[in-house]
Amino acid sequence: MNTEILGVVLQIVLMVVLAYPLGKYIAKVYKGQKTWSDFMKPIERLIFKVCGINPAEEMNWKQFLKALLILNAFWFVWGMVLLVTQHWLPLNPDGNGPQTPDQAFNTCISFMVNCNLQHYSGESGLTYFTQLFVIMLFQFITAATGMAAMAGIMKSISVKTTKTIGNFWNFLVLSSTRILLPLSLIVGFILIIEGTPMGFDGKMEVTTLEGQEQLVSQGPAAAIVPIKQLGTNGGGYFGVNSSHPLENPTYLSNMVECWSILIIPMAMVFALGFYSNRKKLAYSIFGVMLFAYLAGVGINVYQEMNGNPRIDELGIAQDGGAMEGKEVRLGAAATALWSITTTVTSNGSVNGMHDSTMPLSGLMEMLNMQINTWFGGVGVGWMNYYTFIIIAVFISGLMVGRTPEFLGKKVEAREMKIATVVALLHPFVILVGTALSTYLFAHHPDFVASEGGWLNNPGFHGLSEQLYEFTSCAANNGSGFEGLGDNTYFWNYACGWVLILSRFIPIIGQVAIAGLLAQKKFIPESAGTLKTDTVTFAVMTFAVIFIVAALSFFPVHALSTIAEHFSL
Structure with missing residues (x-):
């Protein structure tokens, strides 16, 4: 087997296994059962005591959402000020300046x-202080927020009838101390061993192979x-x-x-099954998500490893595949796998430039995000799938002439309206x-332009x-x-408002x-x-997701990625 393909297969097998x-461990944590991480209890009790929180106090869904939104409002002000x-x-130590208000808002x-x-x-855009106390801090809090929201939904599913869905603050803290922090420490140690910097010194002066002096940024990267x-x-x-090469030095660090990126979103689906004692439902959901993920991986790996046909026409060998925008130490297949892994989740990190991938690879990357239900972010990925389950149940109920039900609860007009809006x-x-x-x-390019313009590739690719x-x-x-110059007033504010609407309205609706x-x-x-835990219903849900989510975007793809593909 091709060694690049072998690396792809090995990573996927490790994720699933x-x-x-x-997932079983996460379910135990949220249920309050005994786990190996119980040594964190004194720290958690201290956090609750200092914050004046009673973790055993149950919340209804409105109280749950109120706590979630207040927390985010506080951290927004914190981040803007810093x-x-x-x-x-x-x-x-490098003397980096402040961000402008519009950039800080974004x-x-x-x-x-x-x-x-x-x-x-x-x-250059942040200091070590804001990397740690805005960026790293937010990355823990926002991930834990999504996980806490899913924990509340899992609790609501696991009982027959209840007016409460758990305690948001308890789920938030447990997500951080029992899941995110231990895994981060393990991954961090591996990255340090592989060569990722961890320190607070300023830029390092090095002599290149050409004999030139160059300043190389470093800092506490292995912690973040x-x-x-x-x-x-x-x-x-x-x-x-x-x-x-300092953030992701080797093929091993790339695999890790x-x-x-995908291990917790995958595990959260299994956690649903263990928490609610509905393993067949979890397996059904996981199967649909895994099928979509593997299809995307197959398409992108094929596209990137086969290279650009325009270059073939020139008689130039592409033994490594389409290598523009990719790192030689990683290869085309590993970059293609990452491009799908990062877009079936709400991760957004890259180990190669998506702007340089083949048009059909770009199509798959965007479709993953436009469908937005294949694993997704920690917690919120399954919650988006939950929305389509409600729609699929409602449609299925109408088809068989029976009142739609999900897990023993009638799905009525109110729930359907919320799911449709989301x-x-x-x-x-x-x-x-x-x-x-x-x-x-x-018509008004000056309104959105930055110095040097903001759209470097007009035509199909510019769209x-x-x-x-x-x-x-x-x-x-x-x-x-990244052919798009996005640090402008228009993009900073337009993207900021899309971010707000797309994060909080779905969470509010799903909870x-x-x-x-x-x-x-x-x-x-x-x-x-x-x-709802059968193969038939899984296929029904997949069809609803594809029709409602994917087909909405085919007209614009026909003018962009698909048109660009046929122009090669």
């Missing part, structure tokens, strides 16, 4: 909503990179993210980071935003770059087609659906009950 026991004053703060919103879109270069991946955050410590919001903000930016580019930017924002992903269903009377299964 290790996700199962991790980013615009970072030049006055300590741990700034940065703060982006990291607060677990998107980590970056309209700046990490080593693990949670960037494990929390499906994705914000690069360095400007070129995980293609940087790629594994880190499902349609995603294509709405992406397509409206793209239409607005293309109109302004054509793809704009579509990708809004898609990445709406999916809380954060990666980009509300779970809370409303939890309060309803449990109806025992009968011979006519629609089974």
Whole structure:
């Protein structure tokens, strides 16, 4: 077998095999059962005592959401203040300046909503202080927020009838201390061994092989990179993210980071099964997600390893595949695998430039984010799938002439309306935003321009770059087609508002659906009950997702990625 393909297969097998026991462990943590990490209890009790929180106090879904939103509002103010004053703060050996208010708004919103879109270069746009106390801090908090929201939904599913869905603060702290922190320490130690820097010295002066003096940025990268991946955050410590040789030095570090991106989203699906004692349902959901993921991997690996046909026409060998924008130490297959892994989640990190991938690879990267239900971010990925389960149940119920039910609870008009709004919001903000930016580019370019312009590739690929930017924002992903000059007033504010709408409206809607269903009377299964843990229903859900989510974007892809593919 080709060694590059072998590396891809090995990484996927490791993800799937290790996700199962991790999911079982996560379910035990949220249930409050005994685990090996109980030594963290004194620290957790101290946190609750200092914050005046009673972790045993149950919350209804409205109280749960209120706590979630208040927490995010507080950290938004915190981040804005630190980013615009970072030049006055300590741990700034390179003398980096402050961010402008519009850039700080975009940065703060982006990291607060677990998107980590970056309209700046990490080593020059931030200081060590803000890397640690804004970026790294937010990457823990926002990941734990999504996990806490899913824990609340799992609790609502696991009981027959209840008015409460757990305690948000308890789930938040447990997610950080028992899951994210231990895994981050393990990954961090591996990265340090592989050569990722961990220190607070300023730029290092080195002599290149050509004999030139060069300044190389360093800093506490090994502390930040693990949670960037494990929390499906994705914000690069360095400007070129995980293609940087200090952020991702070797093929082993690449495997570990790629594994880190998907392991918790995969495990959370299994955790649902263990927590609610509905393993067949979890296996069904996992099967649909895994099928979509593997299909994407197959397409992108094939596209990138076979290279660009235009170069073939020139008689130039492409033994390594389409290597533009890729690192030789990693290869085309590993970059293709990463491009799918990072876009089926809300991670957004890159180990090669997506702007340089083949058009059909770009199509798959965007479709993953536009569908936004294949594993997704930690917690919120399954929650997006949950929305489509509600829609699929409702449609299936109408088809068989029976009141729609999900896990013994009637799905009625109120839940269906919320699910519809959540499902349609995603294509709405992406397509409206793209239409607005293309109109302004054509008729009012000065309104959105930065020095040197903001769109380097007009035509099919230029439309793809704009579509990708809004898609990445709406999916809380954060990666980009970097031919787009995005540090402008227009992009900073437009993307910021898309980030806010696309993060909080779905979470509010999904938790509300779970809370409303939890309060309803449990109806025992009968011979006519629609089974939601079967292969048939899994196929039905996949069809609903594809029709509602994917087909909404085919017209714009016909004018961008697909048109570019046929122009090669």
